[in-house]
Amino acid sequence: MPHRLTIAAAARALHSGQLSAVELTRACLERIAALNPTLNALITVTAETALAEADAADRRRRQDEVPPLTGIPLVLKDLFCTQGVRTTCGSRILRDFVPPYDATVTRRLKAAGAVLLGKANMDEFAMGSSNETSHFGPCRNPWDTERTPGGSSGGSAAAVAADLCCGALGTDTGGSIRQPAALTATTGLKPTYGRISRFGMIAFASSLDQAGSLTKDVTDAALLLQALAGHDPLDATSIDTPAPDYGPALDRGAGGLTIGLPDEYFGDGLADPVRAALTAAQQTLEREGAVFKRISLPHTGAAIPTYYIIAPAEASSNLARFDGVKFGHRCANPRDLRDLYCHSRAEGFGAEVQRRIMLGTYVLSAGYYDAYYRKAQKVRRLIADDFRAAFREVDVILTPTTPETAFRLGERTGDPVRMYLSDIFTINVNLAGLPGLSLPCGFDAGGLPIGLQLIGPTLGEEVLLQTGAAFQRATDWHARKPDLPGPAGR
Amino acid sequence: MSSHPGYEVVIGLEVHAQMRTRSKVFCGCSTTFGAEANTQICPICAAFPGVLPVLNHAAVDMAIRTGLAIGGTINQRSEFSRKNYFYPDLPAGYQITQYELPIVSRGCIHIDTPSGPKAIGVTRIHMEVDAGKNLHEGIAGASWVDLNRTGVPLMEIVSEPDLRSSAEAGEYLKKLRAIVRYLEVCDGNMEEGSFRCDANVSVRPRGQAGFGIRCELKNLNSIRNVMRAIDYEADRHIDLAAAGQPVVQETRLWDADQEITRSMRGKEDAHDYRYFPEPDLPPLVLDQARIDALAATLPELPDARRARFQEQMSLSPYDAGVLTAARELADYFEQVVAVAGNPKSAANWVTGELLGQLNKAGLEITAAPVSAAALGRLVGLIEQGAISGKIAKEVFTILWTKGGDPERIVAEKGLTQVSDSGAIEAEVNRVLAANPEEVAQYRGGKVKLLGFFVGQVMKATGGKANPGLLNKLLKEKLQG
Numbered sequence: 001m002p003h004r005l006t007i008a009a010a011a012r013a014l015h016s017g018q019l020s021a022v023e024l025t026r027a028c029l030e031r032i033a034a035l036n037p038t039l040n041a042l043i044t045v046t047a048e049t050a051l052a053e054a055d056a057a058d059r060r061r062r063q064d065e066v067p068p069l070t071g072i073p074l075v076l077k078d079l080f081c082t083q084g085v086r087t088t089c090g091s092r093i094l095r096d097f098v099p100p101y102d103a104t105v106t107r108r109l110k111a112a113g114a115v116l117l118g119k120a121n122m123d124e125f126a127m128g129s130s131n132e133t134s135h136f137g138p139c140r141n142p143w144d145t146e147r148t149p150g151g152s153s154g155g156s157a158a159a160v161a162a163d164l165c166c167g168a169l170g171t172d173t174g175g176s177i178r179q180p181a182a183l184t185a186t187t188g189l190k191p192t193y194g195r196i197s198r199f200g201m202i203a204f205a206s207s208l209d210q211a212g213s214l215t216k217d218v219t220d221a222a223l224l225l226q227a228l229a230g231h232d233p234l235d236a237t238s239i240d241t242p243a244p245d246y247g248p249a250l251d252r253g254a255g256g257l258t259i260g261l262p263d264e265y266f267g268d269g270l271a272d273p274v275r276a277a278l279t280a281a282q283q284t285l286e287r288e289g290a291v292f293k294r295i296s297l298p299h300t301g302a303a304i305p306t307y308y309i310i311a312p313a314e315a316s317s318n319l320a321r322f323d324g325v326k327f328g329h330r331c332a333n334p335r336d337l338r339d340l341y342c343h344s345r346a347e348g349f350g351a352e353v354q355r356r357i358m359l360g361t362y363v364l365s366a367g368y369y370d371a372y373y374r375k376a377q378k379v380r381r382l383i384a385d386d387f388r389a390a391f392r393e394v395d396v397i398l399t400p401t402t403p404e405t406a407f408r409l410g411e412r413t414g415d416p417v418r419m420y421l422s423d424i425f426t427i428n429v430n431l432a433g434l435p436g437l438s439l440p441c442g443f444d445a446g447g448l449p450i451g452l453q454l455i456g457p458t459l460g461e462e463v464l465l466q467t468g469a470a471f472q473r474a475t476d477w478h479a480r481k482p483d484l485p486g487p488a489g490r
Numbered sequence: 491m492s493s494h495p496g497y498e499v500v501i502g503l504e505v506h507a508q509m510r511t512r513s514k515v516f517c518g519c520s521t522t523f524g525a526e527a528n529t530q531i532c533p534i535c536a537a538f539p540g541v542l543p544v545l546n547h548a549a550v551d552m553a554i555r556t557g558l559a560i561g562g563t564i565n566q567r568s569e570f571s572r573k574n575y576f577y578p579d580l581p582a583g584y585q586i587t588q589y590e591l592p593i594v595s596r597g598c599i600h601i602d603t604p605s606g607p608k609a610i611g612v613t614r615i616h617m618e619v620d621a622g623k624n625l626h627e628g629i630a631g632a633s634w635v636d637l638n639r640t641g642v643p644l645m646e647i648v649s650e651p652d653l654r655s656s657a658e659a660g661e662y663l664k665k666l667r668a669i670v671r672y673l674e675v676c677d678g679n680m681e682e683g684s685f686r687c688d689a690n691v692s693v694r695p696r697g698q699a700g701f702g703i704r705c706e707l708k709n710l711n712s713i714r715n716v717m718r719a720i721d722y723e724a725d726r727h728i729d730l731a732a733a734g735q736p737v738v739q740e741t742r743l744w745d746a747d748q749e750i751t752r753s754m755r756g757k758e759d760a761h762d763y764r765y766f767p768e769p770d771l772p773p774l775v776l777d778q779a780r781i782d783a784l785a786a787t788l789p790e791l792p793d794a795r796r797a798r799f800q801e802q803m804s805l806s807p808y809d810a811g812v813l814t815a816a817r818e819l820a821d822y823f824e825q826v827v828a829v830a831g832n833p834k835s836a837a838n839w840v841t842g843e844l845l846g847q848l849n850k851a852g853l854e855i856t857a858a859p860v861s862a863a864a865l866g867r868l869v870g871l872i873e874q875g876a877i878s879g880k881i882a883k884e885v886f887t888i889l890w891t892k893g894g895d896p897e898r899i900v901a902e903k904g905l906t907q908v909s910d911s912g913a914i915e916a917e918v919n920r921v922l923a924a925n926p927e928e929v930a931q932y933r934g935g936k937v938k939l940l941g942f943f944v945g946q947v948m949k950a951t952g953g954k955a956n957p958g959l960l961n962k963l964l965k966e967k968l969q970g
Binding site for chain 1: 533536537538539540541542543544545572574576578581582583584635762764765766769770771772
């Protein structure tokens, strides 16, 4: 069952010669063939090129020292541009778009030797919390296929949870890695804003978007981060501080850490099983030597309205390039230029994307800019200040990732605001640009996964990995597998 | 020329100057003008999904140098913004520009007016990207988009509404163009569109403090068209006022063929550009050391050079102004002076003969067929008394058409001035003897006849007689 291997375990097996990259890739492709029709986790499967890459990886491995991810089959969320492989962003408007360039993330994974299995399903333009806004249909949660895997990186999370691959990359603008990780019992890392290049990553909200990983454990998160972190001259917002060696942090243990528990995240909206799982997680970490401290992040309540001004504002501008002129969907027989724009965009974008474009256009309009966008930027600074103050007292902050476990597909599609509330615990982290890590920490009575969130200070990836690895050594929630049919299933 | 005495014209100019960087402002594509359509583009300037801009600091340096050259404040923190609108030549659907925080604030440009020098305020200079071009030729019903120009860096230089006539607007543009050319930050070519001007024009009754309703004029592709459009527009506003009709605030296009302005779009059709700070670019933070280093690279600018020419070379303000209007011309002139010695006669030759011939031939100074060294030696020959001014013009014509060396031309053609008083005296004696009647008239008081005698001697000597010596000898003989 090589597809069940973590990245680290697969790398060891490849290195020792117990397993070839072709065998590993073939196992994943068979798993995809068996389960993807049900899960709809992948929009595009690159079986042929994956096997060719795996074969090349095996030959390289016989000859030289090879980079750490050589022969490891991974999945990319379908908004990372892949040269020659279509990149849809989950949208009709890019249904047939084949980029002539690689995203920096894609390039770095290739340089590290990874094998690309395919492109993961996602909410259209990463706008959604359930993967239901995808033009290619919703992805399903491997733990209960009637439920959402979360979003927007739902396909990446489901692919990892169902062992279709060793690991996956997603993006997180308001919780789009951490929320699906929580809902699928996977490990989701959103690094500090700017830690990983955004070049070639199709933009939703430029000041919030951050690439990260969905993996089977924290060790794998560190391995992928190591391959991807670092300054990129093609991204002026990427951080110029060299990435540290993340490995040592994994072994440091939780002893001596002060962990903050923000009052605002443990209020009335929290489902009982989630509250119970968080309490148990706190006790686990205390046994590992961490000290807990109640803290306050007073502007937490402003997160959702602030986010739903800034993110749509940036999106309304970022998505203007999809106009039917140069690439992507173009309507048939436009009468004139205006008609070409209106119909290409109306046909190409789904309802949620259109809703956010309108919202963003409105808040940037003359006469409304000061009342909305400028004020939201001020509140954003207050939210960041809350965290800065808190990190003077604690090393890391522990919260639930989501208020509830996975909801049923269709349950919230008619109520956008309720859908937006799925991200209530994750959005602040993006507004403050901080790193966050979601870890599996239990299951509810129905067997649905529960996630906890660790929040670190700017460039505090190491303390997140340190705390997360300690927690996973003391628990086995991350090692549990959903009951799925298919070849070599349980 | 609008000159209704009861009204005053108020003009502000917005100049878009293409910066002469080798590559575009946010990607590595070439900025060369005139390449085949869409051969100088990449995923970044074509705004493909996921691409990001990275700032070309050569453009930043050029904007800083321009700001310093007009005495502006260089803002150590400026920011880029997005100006959002849909148009096929704008592939991202937004233009990256500077809005709330430009790189330069509050500069000043000095111009000459009939009533003396005047300082015109510059509100700001900001950086932005150029758009592509829509082409409507070839297949009927289709339009083509050429993105070669997309992403070429521009400076927008915005004046205060300090200009009060089309002539002042023309002087302002000439001076600004001279400055950017001296700095080598823009080639200043209005026809090719690398130096473009929009004019905001209004009129008000003389003595009124507030401004009238303004119109923005576009499609002004030469300084002459800027001036003519302003005059037309000012007259239009004055006529409206005289008829008791209001001016409508709008954007108007200049039609150079019919010499009128036409409404393009009204205020109600004005775009809401939804400006907001560009999230893909961090704020532009400049340290003082960088600004100081760039200040040290500034060349001597037109105003300073003109003042030096007046003071050190005793040139007239007019000549000094003409000679410093372009850096290349001023450089040429200084090379002529270095060889010739006498700045005044060098100035006369450069502004007179040389510029006259260049204008006639439609050539720039850089394409002058006569080198500065050759002209300098020619002027030197006059200074030494080796040839007369008249002969020098002949030699100049030979230099212009065939090239060569002034001394050799003079020697080969036997044009050396006759300064031997004996030889000239013999010729004078011969001419006086041959024209007794005129000699008598001269002695009877008709002294204007001196020119006749000079002409006769010159004719006989093939123009080579030294004019000073000839005059002296003739006067002596005639009085005697």
